[in-house]
Amino acid sequence: MTARRLRLTRGVALLAAVALTAACGLPRSGPTRGEIFDGSVLQQGDAFVLVVTDRVNSIASVAPALGFSSEFLNAGLVGSDIINPGDTLGLTIWENVSDGLLVPTGQNATVLDEVQVDGAGFIFVPYAGRIRAAGNTPDRIRQIITERLGDQTPDPQVQVRRLAGDGATVSVVGAVGTQGVYAIERPTRTLSQMLARAGGVAVEPEIARVTVSRGGHTGDVWFSDVYAAQNDIALRSGDRILVEADTRSFTALGATGAQSRVPFESQTISAIEAIAQVGGLNPALADPTGVFILRNEPEAITEQLVGEELTGTQRVVYVLDLTRPNGLFFARDFAIRDGDTVYVTEAPFTQFNKAISALTGSLNSVGAATNAAANVGQ
Template identity: 55%
Template sequence: MALFVVAFTVSACGLPRPGPNKREIFAGSVQQKGNAYIVSVNDRVVQATADAPNAGFDAAFLNAGRIGADTIRRGDKLLLTVYENVEEGLFGTAGAPSTLTELQVDQTGHIFIPYAGRIRAAGNTPEALRQIITRKLDAQTPDPQFIVTRAAGDGSTVSIVGAGGQGVYPIEASTSTLSTMIAAAGGVTTDPENTRVTVIRGSHKGTVWLEDLFASNKQDIALRPGDRILIQEDTRRFTALGATGSQSLVEFPQPNMTAIEAIAYLGGLNSNLADPTGIFIFRDETPDYANRVLGRNDFTTPKRFAYVLDLTEPTGVFLGRDFEIRDGDTIYVTEAPYVQWTKTLSVLTSSAGAANSLAAATGG
């Protein structure tokens, strides 16, 4: 009995440990007038906490067909070459081509051609514009032959940040989709498995994982003039604490990660310390998720949650395999109850050994 009292006293004095035990965590629950909701993970909780769908473009992006690669737009630059069959033509001599100075389509969509005046260019193809110019000048120079070439300018470009060759690039026939434009810009310098591609079109924004972009033609959306493309390495992180193989701030190694995958990535549970019935995931839930998890509809502010996994239950591993880890989560594995008792006995036996050594040295 005396040994038990001494052991309890030593333990209560605060032996070293990585954090709170299960009892202390449960003492901080709302039910115990704390500020966190303690929720055991089950199938319903797994469904209620399932994150938003995987990154991917919505219908507005997916249903936008390709623009005509040769369609002239505001800001584009045009090269006009003229062949005339009269000795002294409007632009040159018979049989000799005359190239007009590079013309830029103005913001109203027009260009100016000598003797033809202002002509609407935007929205036409080079062939359609050639026919328009020919009709306008046919009365002034017999049977003029025009060649119109579009050199993509400010009107049909996208900007790319984060690729191997970031900059402003023209949309051409060979770069009219997201994947081909990224390739033309030099690819990516980040780990493809952990890279997200965001397209901003006006006030509309969509994001896709790089691997999904190249794995599915469906996600390879058609580009539009003015699109801004941002290529970023995934910056999501979670924290690992307690009786795990590693205690650190961990970057997500893949797009999606479950609790079991996270524990395995950390090196698994420490078999000498961990309590498999006390694996906690601490998270601040938004009002929507908090209401879903607790079956309520009155939350309007974020709430603190501590989700509990018990891997010793028959379905524990399956639940851990399905429960998703999110950005900002803290995974905390409690110590097994016997660990503190073992530490206490170690302190007592070492103290007794030291006392015996002291007594022997003093001849007591």
């Protein structure tokens, strides 16, 4: 009986020592499940802790959509035949006489390449004088030149071509095949055509993001959505087009396969995909009932979630219990957003095991030191 009481006493002492050791602050990857719940507004904390359900998913998984405003969508195609200041024209003039005004002797035509439209919108043609080009079509300019030369040479024939110039242009920069300034011509009057002219995108198309700046307005769209009719906007002179890889990311912490800042690999990513992207739950440490997503939610969304009036952005902690019925489905449907923190708590037994290991390790060290001292004393 005495031996049994001794073993019981030792067991109680060991448990007390384990509890004391755990209370002393063993190393761990972050707060426990209970500590996170203690931060709830229901416990006088400053965060709303919500268990994910279908209702929560329908509210919280609404992601900001990309697209162009009416200023971009309502703009019609630029008339590519309209000449602008800075454009470059090519002129060819035929004369029906051997000794013409412009045509060299022995030839029937003269070519005037790269006739620049000046800042005021005019060009100069020998014997025809200064001609208003900006705002006219090549055909109208042809008529004007023909009329003016017709008074000095019989029945001249004139051809006017609009060359790629610096008049109506856009700049294309970022992750494209060839960055540069491009003229808006007949084949490049829309966003998709201009991106093709610049060599296409140089990053994964799935995560390529296109930004168009026009005056004081800016619009963003996914590259894959540019080819939808409503997003293939007409370009305007001075537009700035930026193509870049998606910069969104989330942070993974706790008992996961990796703890790091993780970039998005697709336009949308679910909680299940986010966990898989960092190697899944650590089977030796993770508590599948304690998967948390920490997020700052806008006022409007938080009010829908909690059913009360609030002011300003709110801290919200979403709880995913993967062991619940449909828990995996809830996690599959929960959309991760830019800046989210995915945190997985350690299972309770993990801390207990750490305490046991720390205690037995300490006792073994003490025993070894005692034995060594005893050996020295002999």
